[in-house]
Amino acid sequence: MSRLNVILVIMVIIGAVVISSFGATAMQRLQAGFLSVISPFLKTGSAVQRQIGAMGEGLQTLDQLERENEELKAENKELRASNQIYRDLEAENSKLRSALEYRKRSIFKLLPARIISRDASAWWSTVRINRGFEDGVESDQPVLTDMGLVGKTTTVAKNESIVLLISDESCKVASKVEGSNERGILSGRRIGEGEVPTEMQLNFLSKKANLQPGQKVYTEGVAKGTSTGVFPSGIFLGTVKSFQARPLDGQAIVEPAVDLSTVEDVFVVVGAK
Amino acid sequence: MRLAIGWFSLAVAIFLTIVIQEFIPPLRFLHGARVFLVPMLFCYGALSMPFWAMLLMAIYTGLLTDLAHLNVVNGHVEIALGWSIVVFVFFGLFAHGLQPAFVRGRWWVHVPLSLVCTCVFLALQFVMISFRRQGIFFNETVAWRILAPGVIAAGFAPLVHLAVLKIAPYVHGPTRLRPFRRIRQ
Numbered sequence: 001m002s003r004l005n006v007i008l009v010i011m012v013i014i015g016a017v018v019i020s021s022f023g024a025t026a027m028q029r030l031q032a033g034f035l036s037v038i039s040p041f042l043k044t045g046s047a048v049q050r051q052i053g054a055m056g057e058g059l060q061t062l063d064q065l066e067r068e069n070e071e072l073k074a075e076n077k078e079l080r081a082s083n084q085i086y087r088d089l090e091a092e093n094s095k096l097r098s099a100l101e102y103r104k105r106s107i108f109k110l111l112p113a114r115i116i117s118r119d120a121s122a123w124w125s126t127v128r129i130n131r132g133f134e135d136g137v138e139s140d141q142p143v144l145t146d147m148g149l150v151g152k153t154t155t156v157a158k159n160e161s162i163v164l165l166i167s168d169e170s171c172k173v174a175s176k177v178e179g180s181n182e183r184g185i186l187s188g189r190r191i192g193e194g195e196v197p198t199e200m201q202l203n204f205l206s207k208k209a210n211l212q213p214g215q216k217v218y219t220e221g222v223a224k225g226t227s228t229g230v231f232p233s234g235i236f237l238g239t240v241k242s243f244q245a246r247p248l249d250g251q252a253i254v255e256p257a258v259d260l261s262t263v264e265d266v267f268v269v270v271g272a273k
Numbered sequence: 274m275r276l277a278i279g280w281f282s283l284a285v286a287i288f289l290t291i292v293i294q295e296f297i298p299p300l301r302f303l304h305g306a307r308v309f310l311v312p313m314l315f316c317y318g319a320l321s322m323p324f325w326a327m328l329l330m331a332i333y334t335g336l337l338t339d340l341a342h343l344n345v346v347n348g349h350v351e352i353a354l355g356w357s358i359v360v361f362v363f364f365g366l367f368a369h370g371l372q373p374a375f376v377r378g379r380w381w382v383h384v385p386l387s388l389v390c391t392c393v394f395l396a397l398q399f400v401m402i403s404f405r406r407q408g409i410f411f412n413e414t415v416a417w418r419i420l421a422p423g424v425i426a427a428g429f430a431p432l433v434h435l436a437v438l439k440i441a442p443y444v445h446g447p448t449r450l451r452p453f454r455r456i457r458q
Contacts, residue, residue, distance in 0.1 A: 001366075005324050012328050012362055016335070019355030024345050027354045034340035041292040049296055120294035121342045122307045122395060122418040123402050124351075128295070154345050169406055170346040190407070191414055197305055261298075 028139070028155045035128070035157035042128060042160070046116040074112060074265060080146035081110055081267050084236065108232065110267040111135060113143070116160070125168035125188060125198075125260070127151075131268060132159040140230045142269040148236035148257030149173070149219060150266050161268075165260050166237065167198040173231055174220035175202055177240065177252070182209045183220055186237055186254060198260045200238060205250035211243040217254050232269065280326055282440075283318045287311055287334055291341050304414040306421035311338055312394050313387035313426035315361055317433050319368035320375040320383055327369060331361035342398075352401050360397060364390045380434050387430045392423035 022030075085108055111131055119126040131137050133156050143150045143163045151165040164171050167188040175186040184204045193199075202217060217240065221233025238254040290310050299305040315334045319327045335358030344351045367390075371382050396419050403409040 001324075008325060008328055009362060009366070012332060013359055015332070016355040016358035016362075019336075019358070020353035022354060024348050024350045027343055027350055028345050030354065031340050031343045031345075034337075038288075038292055038341075041289075042295060045292065045296050117295035118298070119342070120291075120297065120307055120309070121398075122299075122305070122309070122422065123399060124342065124344050126344065155343070164344070164346060170344070170351065190410065191412075191418065193412075197299075 031155045031162075032132075032157035035132075035155065035160045035162070039157070039160050042116045043130065046114070046130075077146045077265060078110060078112060078267065081144060084146065084148075085232070085234070089234065108269045109271050111137065111270045113161075113266050113268055115163075115264050115266065119162075123191065125165040125171075126154070127163050127165065129153075129161050129163055129266060129268070130159065132157045132161055134158050136270045137161050137268050138270075142231045142235065143266050144235055144269065145258050145263060145266050148238065149231065150258055150260065150263060152230050153268065163266075167200060167256060167260050173237065175217050175237055176220045177202070177205075177209075177211055178216040178218065180209065180211065180215070182206060182211065182250075184252070186217065189253075198256050199241070200254045200256060202240075202252040202254050203249065205243075205252060207245040207248075207250050209243065209245075209250045209252075211240045211250075211252050213240055213242060215240040217252075276323070276326060280318075280322065280330065283314065283330065284333055287314050287337065290314060291337055300421065303421040304417035306418045306425075308425055309391055309395065309422040310426055310429055312361075312364065312390040313383075313430055314433065316364060316368050316386045316390050317383055317430070317437075319365040320372055320386070324369060327365040328362065331365045332358055335359070335361040351405050352398065356401070357394075360394060364394075381431075383434060384427050384430045388423040388427035391426040392419050395419045395422060 113129040113131040115127045116130050117128045119128075129143070137153055137156050139153050139156050139161075141153045143152060149166055151163045151168070151171060153161045154164050155162045165188070166173060166186070169188045169190055171187060173186045174183070176183045182205045184202045186200055186202045189199055189201050205211070217237045219231040219233055219235040219237060221231060236257045238256040241253045241255050243250060243252045294308055294310065297308045299307055311334060315330060318330045322330065335355070338357045338361075339352070339354045342352070343354060368386055371386065374382050399415060399419065400409060
């Protein structure tokens, strides 16, 4: 290799090291720009994929009826998701009516979004949705469906956002178990652990918790500003599949409420109404 | 001019591959392994391009790959932007060492090279996120997710070569087409 080539290689490596020293915000900004560039391709691809899927299902109805049906379905899902939050908030409000900050708790504004693609990487569980900062989306906002929690936004571009799914090992959610005083941290399982890839683990429970299969797990809703304070209280996460006592704590395996591998329509909690 | 056409054709192919990969679901029968063809395409360019063009391609491919996979959780980046550039530069150096054989008509060197580079890239990614999380571990699923994309990429490698053979008469790209001419004879 000639001396010039060696110098070129060293320069490229130094350049890469400089780029890697950028802060997380700068990197997210670059990624947002990249997302905006690939967005038309992703949206086109998503539309084609949907059309192929619809053809595969053999659904052939009149365009108008189909459109109306889609709208009603979306509206129904939105109402069901709203209802869930209303119900949870109502229950919580009745308990905390006298609390000083109860005024701050209000109904959330849901922004309907569609998953346009899924991360092609082998190690992360993320999806991309067709809503960005132009629609009012910010990073670290909860994403859910009428069935339960899906994840939270991370990088937000103009018209797209990346959503980190709750089945990812790095997504941690403060959780509580229905019918008990047990609280823990829910996260995705390590790659290859468990029978189903989307199964989650609920850690830091008490050893004597003795949770039963079928018990429901909800978000705990820790104060904003902490690492686990992204999610409002009372969002359904999943059901306990099994429980085991470990030397220091108890661990439950939780089946997610939402089928994260097939979900297509979601809602972003963009704020209070 | 020919080199420029070849370089940009490959750059477009890599970009489109990154987009298309987003729509290919995980392969359940291979323990959730994904199709990952970017290192294979890069290796093809590295085998056929001059050194400086290979370096430019490494910067481009590395940056695009990192931007596509950047994962920021609670303000922390799991794998920093730019690390793939370094990895692709090393792949490129290795591929460049094999270039004389490739130019002499041994196009098949691209097949094992694609397998090795894809697997090494995924293994490095896995090691980095493992250290970031709860420490390194290894199981059957991890092995499948590293090896299967490599095998798939190796399977696609001859198709890329065939595609270039078909396109070569029109654009004479990516660059040194002597191996292809020999094969055609």
